[in-house]
Amino acid sequence: MESLRPALLEWFRQNRRDLPWRRTRDPYHIWLSEIMLQQTQVATATPYYERFLARFPTLAALAAASVDDVLAEWAGLGYYRRARYLHAGAQAMVRDHGGVIPSDPEVFGALPGVGRYTVGAVLSMGFGAALPVLDGNVARVLSRWAMAPLAIKRPEDARLLWGMAEALVPGAERGDETHRDAGDWNVALMELGATVCTPRAPACERCPVATWCRARAAGRVAEFPPVPEARATESLRRAVALFEANGRVLVTRREGSMLTGLWEMPGVDLEQDMGASPPLRRALGSLGVTDVSLADTGLRVTHTITHHRIEVEVWRGTWTGKRPRASSKLVWADADAREHALTALARKVVEAARG
DNA sequence: CATCCGTGGGC
């Protein structure tokens, strides 16, 4: 145990990946990266991170932006509430905290979208706070080290895992509020989980701390952590109307609980055996789009979104009278620009239609 | 406490 920490820290210092958010100690940049990386892989988040910071280089710039502009930069990353909370958080910091990330865990943790993980990550990396992190990577590593059947998804197990993580943070055993290794330690633990102690086919032969791993010693690494049964996905049908003009696509702003405020071509959900044309025509009519004809392109786009597998029929729309006009609910969007926050489904449909 | 919220990488 005494040499476990130095062994992992030393390994990390030799093997750390050169990632954009590791070249900075600016707490705003670190905060942004941590929010973007929630439930999102490094390779996916990286281009978004670069673009986002180019557009909103400072907390003040983010706070001054409109929600729509923030969502437009976020479009394609998913979990859009993250972007709304990020924006609201930036405004709160400008309004109440002098335009900087609060270094007090209580204060920072009170901001929207900032939970215990994000508090530990940003404050340990940005300020050297001796606070733990617990994410999927750390939970997996700890479960294997202890050979304990603990799953982060189960709240009772999560409490135990947080306790284990807390006990390991440099400085914590002495009650120090800060420690120069705290941030590196947290990142090292996550880096180990991401690159060596992976969910499937872990590379134990490359693991710098394999000698401390009880699951490894027992030859039972694959059994930990236990995997809770996956929830089944539900199949849905949907039809969309694709209108194109001058390289632009007609899209409407989504309402309701999912993907609220994002833009997508007009469409309707369909029952299993329902014809698409009449309801699609009605949906267009309610947007003020009349005098059009619709033709089934035969294109079928499949999109999976949190427990729903959506099969989308793509209908080609053409106007028989005047071209549909933009309104508060309807715009002609450039699908290649990031001017509007298009859903991934919308981009997929455009892509499919272009062949 | 269980459920909800998006998307794309990787095997």
Added chain:
DNA sequence: TGCCCAAGGAT
């Protein structure tokens, strides 16, 4: 190729 899952948080 389908399926698992990835640096969570709010309700």
